[in-house]
Amino acid sequence: MIVVIGFGSFGRKVVNFIKNKEPITIIDKQIEDIDDLIKENIKVVVGDATEEETLKKANIENADIVLILTNSEVNRNIAEKVCELSPNSYKIARAVQGYPELYSGLNIDKIVNILESGAKDIANEVDNAKLKRKLMKLKSIILEKKKKCNGKKMLILTHINPDPDAIASAMALKTICEKWDVEADIGYGGNIGYDENKTMVNLLEVNLLSIDQINIDDYCIIAAVDFSSSKQLPMEVEKLDIIIDHHANGDLEADYKDILNVGATSSILTNYLKELNMEPSRKLATALFYGIESDTNNFKRGVTRFDFECAAYLQSYIDTTILEMIENPEISTEIMEVIAKAIINRQVVKGNIALSYVGEITNRDALPKAADFLLKMEGISTTFVFGIVGDYIEISARTKDVRLNLGEILKKAFGGGGHQTAAGARIELGIFKAVSDKEALRKLVEEAIKAKILEVIGIKEKE
Ligand SMILES: [Mn+2]
Incomplete structure (x- = not known):
């Protein structure tokens, strides 16, 4: 049972978030909509929370959690009484502006500064906004170019001898472009070596074009994934429009360049999908997961928290049977x-x-x-x-x-x-x-x- 002391605007917000999770008793000197609260199975005690009698009415001795959410120096008195009457509950108290030592010496488990929490939320939003802004830019570059394309397609290039990370990243970018009504092909140079890579392409039915099959004049938007160095460029192109990669120090330039110091390009693209609210298909999720897994040598080499978070996100979409078959291909x-x-x-x-x-x-x-x-x-x-x-x-x-x-x-x-x-x-x-x-x-x-x-x-x- 949770006892909430203080039902002002902030207390109300908190109760709204937690009301369906556990039984709640509210204490405040004045509570207006008592009937509505009772309908929602919330117990109400009207009274002064600095008085023992009020707290006892709320059955504070048996509370599991006590929230002290009032906002004045009186919180100290409330907290003292709560500590005395309910020593075994978990106690969370709201910090009060101008009284940094308000709860000193008391056994309060957690003091929450709501100003600070709000500021942190906004700071997180700034990080998020960067990604949103990036994707807005990507979209506008692709759509602007498309207008001048006269029906020509987009080409997504992987590096020479593409690996699973490159192939999966290309698949993801192609899926994103399709959502924006832009048709794209995936091109590669060299060959698809290793049985794992061949198995991946076959089982996930990835459509890849070798550069011998590609006439560059058929395309008007060119993207590079999983490489940013001209040494890895599989064919000559006039200009790259997009580069998405995780290798630093590349010499290639593009209007849109997103290079992050993470374990796999597949992670960067997974994060794009997540931000765009695009649930990956089973095949795409499996490819991206394998891309992250293989580029980080099973989450051991160059892996970051970001890669783990992206892999965790993909986890619920992947096809584990196919993934196992890719990981253990038949050896020729x-x-x-x-x-x-x-x-x-x-x-x-x-x-x-x-x-x-x-x-x-x-x-x-x-x-x-x-x-x-x-x-x-x-x-x-x-x-x-x-x-x-x-x-x-x-x-x-x-x-x-x-x-x-x-x-x-x-x-x-x-x-x-x-x-x-x-x-x-x-x-x-x-x-x-x-x-x-x-x-x-x-x-x-x-x-x-x-x-x-x-x-x-x-x-x-x-x-
Ligand atoms: Mn890579």
Whole structure:
């Protein structure tokens, strides 16, 4: 039972919010609409709350919660009496302007300053207004452009070799544009590697156009999602209109640019949908959730509170069966074979570095898979898997060892790149191409790559 002391304009507001949750008893010296309150099952005690008798009438000894909402220095006297008569209740009192120490020494559980709470609400609204303002700008840029488009469509570009975050973000932006009656296509360059990405595109029926299928003249609004660097631009465009991304330091410019330092672009787009009151379809929600999950390496890398909040919002819309299928795609026979070769051919140096040559293969995506897999072997903390794909030697490396920076190592050794824990490189086969004997080629490639890697890591090999 809740006892509310003080039924002025503020007390009324509070009672309105809580009246259907728990039984309430109101105390005030004067209460006008007693009959209405009684109809709503609210008990009313008319009297002076500084007097024991009044408080007892309200059965204050048995109150679970007492709210002291009157607004004068008399609150002190009320609070004293309440503490005495109802020691076990949870007591919330309203702060009174000009009396900062009003309740000092009393056992009040929570003092609420309504001015401060109001100010905080407004400050939160300012944050919210920024997002509202942003979306107004996005909409007006798209709609203004559309007027001059003569029926041409919008093109949403993902980066080269798009990942789930890029694909999901593009899907979300396309959905938003459709709501604004603007038709959009999603374009990508490179290829959709990894089984997870392919499974995602297939199961969620995402319609993606490869840049070979795209005639840029058919489009008049161009957006970039999940990249802001010209190196990632899959095709030449005259001008970008929109960039939405979470990578800093990009060199691309656009009329609308929203770059946030968060774990995934999918989070930014999820927040857009939320603000626009657009409930995502199951497919879109699943894509966005997987985008956040995979870009943050299962909510472990670069993840922010914002990403968690967006993922939580998506949670009730996602299709968990499809999500599970995307997370654990069937592994193709070829990738299985490359993994098997990587295991059999591994050479372990310095106790924990595995180097493995897998020969000639057709699918380069098998290399990172094999490098990931080898890393799971007992005692192995760093893996380098390499093979020949077409006219190149491709290398993929993984490490759990924080002392090594694989991005740096592969850059130094072969002009490759990547992160501390995962990196790759591609070297032209060059003169090795002339070697037709497979066994001889294996030896040459294996020795050359191994020697260079060990040299850069700083290990001298004996024997
Ligand atoms: Mn991303």
